[in-house]
Amino acid sequence: xxxPIEEWVKEIRAGNARxxxxxxxxxxxxxxxxxxxxxxxxxxxGRASIIGLTGAPGSGKSTLADQLAREFRKLGRSxxxxxxxxxxxxxxxxxxxxxxxxxxxHADRGIYIRSMATRGALGGLAAATAEVxxxxxxxxxxxxxxxxxxxxxxxxDIVRLADITLVVxxxxxxxxxxxxxxxxxxxxxxxxxxxxxxxxxxxxxRGIRTLLATGRPGADEKPWMPPIIKTVASEGKGIAExxxxxxxxxxxxxxxxxxxxxxxxxxxxxxxxxxxxxxxxRLARESLSDEAARRLAAEIAAGRKDPYSAVEDILAGIxxxxxxx
Amino acid sequence: xxxPIEEWVKEIRAGNARxxxxxxxxxxxxxxxxxxxxxxxxxxxGRASIIGLTGAPGSGKSTLADQLAREFRKLGRSxxxxxxxxxxxxxxxxxxxxxxxxxxxHADRGIYIRSMATRGALGGLAAATAEVxxxxxxxxxxxxxxxxxxxxxxxxDIVRLADITLVVxxxxxxxxxxxxxxxxxxxxxxxxxxxxxxxxxxxxxRGIRTLLATGRPGADEKPWMPPIIKTVASEGKGIAExxxxxxxxxxxxxxxxxxxxxxxxxxxxxxxxxxxxxxxxRLARESLSDEAARRLAAEIAAGRKDPYSAVEDILAGIxxxxxxx
Numbered sequence: 001x002x003x004p005i006e007e008w009v010k011e012i013r014a015g016n017a018r019x020x021x022x023x024x025x026x027x028x029x030x031x032x033x034x035x036x037x038x039x040x041x042x043x044x045x046g047r048a049s050i051i052g053l054t055g056a057p058g059s060g061k062s063t064l065a066d067q068l069a070r071e072f073r074k075l076g077r078s079x080x081x082x083x084x085x086x087x088x089x090x091x092x093x094x095x096x097x098x099x100x101x102x103x104x105x106h107a108d109r110g111i112y113i114r115s116m117a118t119r120g121a122l123g124g125l126a127a128a129t130a131e132v133x134x135x136x137x138x139x140x141x142x143x144x145x146x147x148x149x150x151x152x153x154x155x156x157d158i159v160r161l162a163d164i165t166l167v168v169x170x171x172x173x174x175x176x177x178x179x180x181x182x183x184x185x186x187x188x189x190x191x192x193x194x195x196x197x198x199x200x201x202x203x204x205x206r207g208i209r210t211l212l213a214t215g216r217p218g219a220d221e222k223p224w225m226p227p228i229i230k231t232v233a234s235e236g237k238g239i240a241e242x243x244x245x246x247x248x249x250x251x252x253x254x255x256x257x258x259x260x261x262x263x264x265x266x267x268x269x270x271x272x273x274x275x276x277x278x279x280x281x282r283l284a285r286e287s288l289s290d291e292a293a294r295r296l297a298a299e300i301a302a303g304r305k306d307p308y309s310a311v312e313d314i315l316a317g318i319x320x321x322x323x324x325x
Numbered sequence: 326x327x328x329p330i331e332e333w334v335k336e337i338r339a340g341n342a343r344x345x346x347x348x349x350x351x352x353x354x355x356x357x358x359x360x361x362x363x364x365x366x367x368x369x370x371g372r373a374s375i376i377g378l379t380g381a382p383g384s385g386k387s388t389l390a391d392q393l394a395r396e397f398r399k400l401g402r403s404x405x406x407x408x409x410x411x412x413x414x415x416x417x418x419x420x421x422x423x424x425x426x427x428x429x430x431h432a433d434r435g436i437y438i439r440s441m442a443t444r445g446a447l448g449g450l451a452a453a454t455a456e457v458x459x460x461x462x463x464x465x466x467x468x469x470x471x472x473x474x475x476x477x478x479x480x481x482d483i484v485r486l487a488d489i490t491l492v493v494x495x496x497x498x499x500x501x502x503x504x505x506x507x508x509x510x511x512x513x514x515x516x517x518x519x520x521x522x523x524x525x526x527x528x529x530x531r532g533i534r535t536l537l538a539t540g541r542p543g544a545d546e547k548p549w550m551p552p553i554i555k556t557v558a559s560e561g562k563g564i565a566e567x568x569x570x571x572x573x574x575x576x577x578x579x580x581x582x583x584x585x586x587x588x589x590x591x592x593x594x595x596x597x598x599x600x601x602x603x604x605x606x607r608l609a610r611e612s613l614s615d616e617a618a619r620r621l622a623a624e625i626a627a628g629r630k631d632p633y634s635a636v637e638d639i640l641a642g643i644x645x646x647x648x649x650x
Contacts, residue, residue: 039633268622279604297593308364
């Protein structure tokens with residue numbers, strides 16, 4: 001797109017879906033112009049509610065996200081959905097799948113869906129997701145839903161960027177409560193038991209309550225007890241209740257100042273991630289090409305060079321002096 | 326430990342379990358002396374077979390690792406086990422659990438077990454695991470088993486450091502073959518169906534075979550078809566067969582040169598990870614204290630400063646000039 005950045009930003013802000021799609025692609029691919037674009041979009045961001053959805057594969061997160069989007073549309077709010085799959089080897093968005101999902105919304109232009117997958121080792125998928133969410137936010141989307149597949153550390157890092165985190169569980173999957181790992185318990189603001197018509201929903205709910213009763217680490221001064229909402233997303237059941245629980249939590253975020261504190265903490269983490277990523281890119285470009293890294297690795301594997309000296313040599317090469325301790 | 330590093334290395338190499346335990350603790354905690362220690366241990370490393378075990382929680386990986394260790398002991402080889410749980414919030418090793426596990430080996434000094442958990446955001450658990458494995462290797466352990474809980478990207482990063490990767494599955498867990506995600510299929514050198522006396526073992530085996538038949542990406546010039554070994558680890562069944570499959574694969578690694586190529590690739594990844602981690606540490610120490618990062622994040626969250634300019638200011642502060650593109 002040879003359009004000047006200012007023009008591009010204007011188009012994105014005016015709701016031009018093509019301009020938005022190209023912006024997201026540029027950000028995902030770290031295109032040279034993406035930095036300037038993000039810098040100019042930033043002042044327009046910070047208005048959207050960012051909602052993270054996570055849970056085991058097969059828990060029906062996509063259907064739930066679609067239903068929630070529809071609910072927000074009823075309330076007159078525009079929605080962006082970012083679907084992230086850290087285990088997928090495909091980059092650049094599963095465009096076809098996104099189109100099919102958008103079709104289900106009868107091409108409602110108030111709902112925009114975009115898939116993301118692994119961004120190379122240097123990039124960081126959480127950072128890319130945060131940037132894409134910011135682009136949607138700056139484009140005027142009032143709600144940004146980030147859905148992730150799986151419940152590992154990647155997913156935790158991704159949904160942590162949200163203002164509100166929903167953890168989706170399903171009756172009878174694995175050992176139920178055992179599958180709610182420690183990290184997940186801490187990040188859940190709201191639990192959703194989806195496919196709640198299935199056997200074991202009550203048992204799962206009891207399990208969650210027991211876990212909640214044993215105390216959550218890092219409780220705030222005015223603690224929030226995560227509600228447990230039962231849904232059957234495929235039939236639209238429980239979605240209005242879930243939207244209400246989200247609204248309640250948003251009030252809590254505002255009243256207690258927790259929302260502001262979270263955003264500061266999120267920016268702190270993103271800042272570190274941006275620095276890390278930026279440093280590694282410069283390193284790769286300026287003093288450690290792929291070829292040089294491979295050659296050095298071969299020397300180390302053969303025992304001819306120790307990796308600790310190698311690291312110091314490379315750092316010295318970009319003007320960073322030796323470790324003092 | 327006020328012992329000079331040379332002395333410490335000597336004690337570790339002589340089989341002093343206390344010296345070894347303290348070395349691992351120092352490495353886990355990034356103690357100031359750990360760098361020097363690792364540098365001096367490095368020339369003694371590279372001899373052990375590093376075996377990674379991964380699989381869903383509840384698949385019996387610990388029992389399997391213990392049984393494998395016993396099998397290797399019968400063959401006269403000393404063993405170190407590193408048990409890693411990326412989702413656990415506890416750092417510093419679950420000493421009590423390790424002791425209990427070691428007791429089961431009748432305090433056989435030929436088996437050493439050590440748990441690891443999350444190391445802060447700056448550190449990287451995969452890097453720490455690699456370092457601990459290297460310490461065990463340098464201490465003279467002939468086999469190092471790395472077992473991880475879960476099947477996310479963290480776990481993949483960890484077991485990738487191994488020469489040989491075992492993926493442990495259990496009949497009837499989740500949707501069986503569906504739970505074998507793309508990333509896991511690629512890293513498995515050997516599949517283990519543990520608890521194979523259960524219903525669904527044959528079905529699971531068929532599922533794996535079907536997946537294998539559809540082709541694995543990144544096949545070598547002389548492709549290895551991962552065998553599927555059925556075990557009942559709690560009763561010691563199938564363990565000898567598994568040890569044989571491991572020996573077969575080791576031969577394959579050597580004959581085809583794949584082993585050497587893997588080690589080079591592993592070192593390349595570790596080198597990048599070490600650089601990343603080192604850069605972030607220096608940054609944190611020299612120009613971006615926790616306090617400064619938090620203050621900056623608050624400015625950004627309030628929309629008073631854009632994060633992209635902030636990053637460039639910080640990089641300029643450690644003497645790295647502006648991005649050229």
